Structure formats: structure tokens, C-alpha cells
Amino acid sequence: MAEKVDVVVIGAGAIGCSIAYYLAKEGIKVALLERESFGSGSTAHATGFISLLGTEFTPGPSFQFGLDSYHAFPKLVEELESATGMDLLYQRRPSLRLALEESEEKLIKEMMVWQQEHVAMHWITAAEVHELEPRLTPSLIGAVYEDESAQLDSYRLNLALGAAAEKLGTQTINRKVTGLISEGNRITGVHTDGEDVLCDTVVVSAGLWSPEFQKDLNFPIPVGALKGERVLLKYAGDPLQVLISSPKRGHMISRLDGFLSVGSTGGRDYDQDQLYQGEDMDRVTTETARLEIMQRAIDVFPDLENAELVEQLAGSRPLSPDRVPIIGPVPGKEGVVLATGHTTKGIHLAPATAQVVTEYIQGGCKQVPSSIDLFLPARFADLTNADFQSAGLEVDE
Numbered sequence: 001m002a003e004k005v006d007v008v009v010i011g012a013g014a015i016g017c018s019i020a021y022y023l024a025k026e027g028i029k030v031a032l033l034e035r036e037s038f039g040s041g042s043t044a045h046a047t048g049f050i051s052l053l054g055t056e057f058t059p060g061p062s063f064q065f066g067l068d069s070y071h072a073f074p075k076l077v078e079e080l081e082s083a084t085g086m087d088l089l090y091q092r093r094p095s096l097r098l099a100l101e102e103s104e105e106k107l108i109k110e111m112m113v114w115q116q117e118h119v120a121m122h123w124i125t126a127a128e129v130h131e132l133e134p135r136l137t138p139s140l141i142g143a144v145y146e147d148e149s150a151q152l153d154s155y156r157l158n159l160a161l162g163a164a165a166e167k168l169g170t171q172t173i174n175r176k177v178t179g180l181i182s183e184g185n186r187i188t189g190v191h192t193d194g195e196d197v198l199c200d201t202v203v204v205s206a207g208l209w210s211p212e213f214q215k216d217l218n219f220p221i222p223v224g225a226l227k228g229e230r231v232l233l234k235y236a237g238d239p240l241q242v243l244i245s246s247p248k249r250g251h252m253i254s255r256l257d258g259f260l261s262v263g264s265t266g267g268r269d270y271d272q273d274q275l276y277q278g279e280d281m282d283r284v285t286t287e288t289a290r291l292e293i294m295q296r297a298i299d300v301f302p303d304l305e306n307a308e309l310v311e312q313l314a315g316s317r318p319l320s321p322d323r324v325p326i327i328g329p330v331p332g333k334e335g336v337v338l339a340t341g342h343t344t345k346g347i348h349l350a351p352a353t354a355q356v357v358t359e360y361i362q363g364g365c366k367q368v369p370s371s372i373d374l375f376l377p378a379r380f381a382d383l384t385n386a387d388f389q390s391a392g393l394e395v396d397e
């Protein structure tokens with residue numbers, strides 16, 4: 001039997017590693033259990049776009065959570081880079097969300113009505129877009145220009161969080177958690193494919209594999225898989241100075257390592273047949289996705305016809321039925337917290353998630369922070385059949 005720890009965190013993705021790091025900073029003794037390796041789940045596939053503009057945030061606490069997390073990044077990145085010596089390829093840049101069709105213009109302008117109250121942004125005409133970036137397609141209607149957006153390398157973030165947590169005393173154990181140990185209604189540790197690990201609190205942050213623990217908890221953890229593919233291109237021209245996205249054509253971002261990230265498939269404008277609805281990660285890249293991503297990219301930035309494909313990535317996102325993360329205690333159980341189902345926003349929301357989970361655990365798991373009322377697992381108490389198909393078609397990218 002391993003030594004008892006304060007907290008067991010299941011899963012070393014962006015969510016699990018940030019929780020381990022935030023807990024360790026408070027002097028809490030953590031065991032981080034991972035069945036494969038750091039970043040082997042969804043996190044390594046993510047673009048690392050930290051943007052407030054999509055449809056994933058709704059007015060009120062949802063947007064506030066996104067904003068708080070966005071604001072946490074500069075300090076977090078500085079801390080991690082100084083603790084680990086790694087470069088997270090973090091860039092703070094304005095972004096342009098482009099409308100190429102009237103439906104996109106309508107969607108963007110409707111959202112601006114309430115988003116403008118929280119973040120500086122304004123609508124610019126096609127001519128103004130071309131002043132900023134003349135290489136974009138002439139057939140643009142316009143764009144929203146927004147100042148608060150960023151991007152980093154999500155895999156490097158994952159590794160740096162894990163390494164920094166270890167430096168602060170977190171013990172990484174490369175084992176699969178095979179079940180939760182209970183005493184009455186209290187979870188007291190985990191079984192693994194090796195020794196058991198005992199603890200005061202278990203955090204389930206196993207991404208799209210989190211449903212494996214619903215039986216032990218006798219409570220639904222509805223997380224499905226939503227496949228996404230993207231590509232990295234080598235483009236000889238100057239890098240884009242703004243982070244670009246559009247509701248129907250995804251993102252286009254010049255990364256700090258010189259590659260251009262373009263994608264991603266999955267969600268609102270992607271062929272329903274391609275929407276992966278399995279229980280596991282789909283890492284298979286497809287020609288259909290590559291052709292579609294390239295066509296969409298060339299529609300926005302015609303000179304990409306001359307770009308060279310460097311890498312194609314495929315992975316799945318941990319999709320929740322309402323596309324909103326699942327964070328907080330499980331009704332009727334003690335000693336367990338869920339932090340999963342972050343869908344398309346798990347990188348962006350990692351710091352804010354870690355902050356609230358740490359606050360809750362530090363307070364003896366007595367008071368749930370009001371900022372996560374919207375995310376509580378209790379909303380799924382009566383769920384029998386989650387509709388992942390509809391949920392998947394609603395996400396932005």
C-alpha cells in the first residue's frame with residue numbers, strides 16, 4: 001500500500017495537471033495518477049487557442065469563468081516557464097473573427113451585443129480587415145476585432161504543469177486507476193493496476209474516460225468523444241499578426257515555432273457522418289478531413305495553396321451533453337470532486353478550473369464556490385441518456 005496522500009488526481013491532462021499544480025502550490029500532498037503519459041489524451045491535440053469570442057460562453061457566470069481563466073494565463077505561463085525552463089510558445093495577440101457569409105455576420109453581431117460589455121471589441125469592415133491583413137480573401141463581409149486573446153502550445157503547457165507540480169512535491173504514479181475505494185458514502189482512495197492509493201479527496205479529471213467511474217459513484221458522468229482534426233503548415237510568407245477564426249471555417253494561427261495551425265474539424269459545420277461518437281479517443285487522421293480543412297483555409301487565405309503540410313493531428317474532445325464543463329462534488333458522496341467534460345475549452349479553462357477545485361478542497365470540501373453553480377454535476381442527477389450527437393453539432397470547432 002502506498003503512503004496516504006491528501007489528494008489523488010486521476011488523469012494527467014491539462015485539467016489534472018493544473019489541479020495538481022495549484023494544489024501543490026498550497027502545500028497539499030498530491031498523487032497524480034496517469035495510465036499512459038502526460039498529455040496522452042485530448043490535450044496534446046488542442047490548438048491552444050484562448051479566445052472569448054466563440055459560442056461556448058454564454059452571458060453571465062460562464063463568460064466570467066472564461067474571462068478569469070484567460071486573465072490567469074500571463075502569470076501562470078511566467079511561473080511555469082521559470083520553474084521548468086520550458087518555452088510554452090505563449091502569444092498574446094488581438095484576434096479577428098471573420099464573417100464570410102451573412103449567417104456568420106448575424107451570429108457574430110448578435111453575440112457582440114453582450115460580449116462588448118465585458119471585453120473591448122468592435123466590428124470592422126472588409127476594407128479595414130484588409131488593411132490589417134491584405135492576404136485574406138476579398139470576399140469577406142467584415143469581422144469583429146477583439147483585443148483579448150492568446151494562444152500557446154497545449155502539449156508544452158501540459159508537460160510544464162506536470163513538471164512544476166512534481167517540483168512542488170506532487171508524486172506522479174504511472175498507473176491506471178481501476179476503481180474508487182469507498183467506506184459508506186465516502187471515497188477514501190483508488191484501486192490501480194498496482195497498489196491502492198489512499199487519500200482524503202479524489203479528483204476525477206480523466207477527460208473522456210471519466211465515465212469509467214460513474215458505476216463506483218452510482219452517479220452519471222456524461223462525457224462523450226467529439227473527434228477533431230487539424231493540420232500544421234509551413235508557409236513561406238510572413239506570419240499572421242492576428243489570431244484568426246470564423247464560425248464556419250475554424251481557426252488559422254501562426255504559432256511562435258513558425259508553423260501555421262489550421263482547423264479544426266468537429267462541430268457545427270462539419271459533416272454529421274464524421275462526428276465521432278465513440279467512447280474512446282480517435283487518433284486516426286483522414287484524407288476527408290485534410291481536404292476539407294485545406295479547402296476552408298484557402299477560402300479564407302488563398303495563398304495557403306502554396307503552403308506545405310507538416311503534420312496532421314487527430315484526437316477527441318471530452319464532450320459534455322450541454323457543452324459546459326462538469327466541475328464540483330457528486331451529490332450524496334464525500335471525498336470526491338469531478339473536473340471533466342471541458343469540450344472545446346479545456347486548455348482555456350484549465351487555470352480557472354484548478355483555482356476553484358483548489359479553493360473547494362482547501363476549505364475542507366464544505367463550501368462550493370458560487371462561480372461554478374453552472375458547472376455542478378448535480379445538473380445530471382436524473383440523466384439517463386445523454387444526447388452527444390446534438391451536443392457535438394452545436395460546438396464551434
Ligand SMILES: Cc1cc2nc3c(=O)[nH]c(=O)nc-3n(C[C@H](O)[C@H](O)[C@H](O)COP(=O)(O)OP(=O)(O)OC[C@H]3O[C@@H](n4cnc5c(N)ncnc54)[C@H](O)[C@@H]3O)c2cc1C
Nearest residue numbers: 011013015035041042043047049177207228345346347348
Ligand atoms: C482538435 C482539437 C482542438 C482543440 N482546441 C482547443 C483549443 O484551442 N482551446 C481549448 O481550450 N481546448 C481545445 N481543445 C479541447 C481540449 O483539448 C480539451 O478540452 C482538454 O484537453 C481536456 O483536458 P483533460 O485534462 O480533461 O483531458 P485529457 O487531456 O484527455 O486528459 C485525461 C487524462 O486522463 C488519463 N486517464 C484516463 N483514464 C485514466 C485512468 N483510469 N487512470 C489514470 N489515468 C487515466 C488519460 O490517459 C489522459 O492523459 C481541442 C481539442 C481537440 C481534439
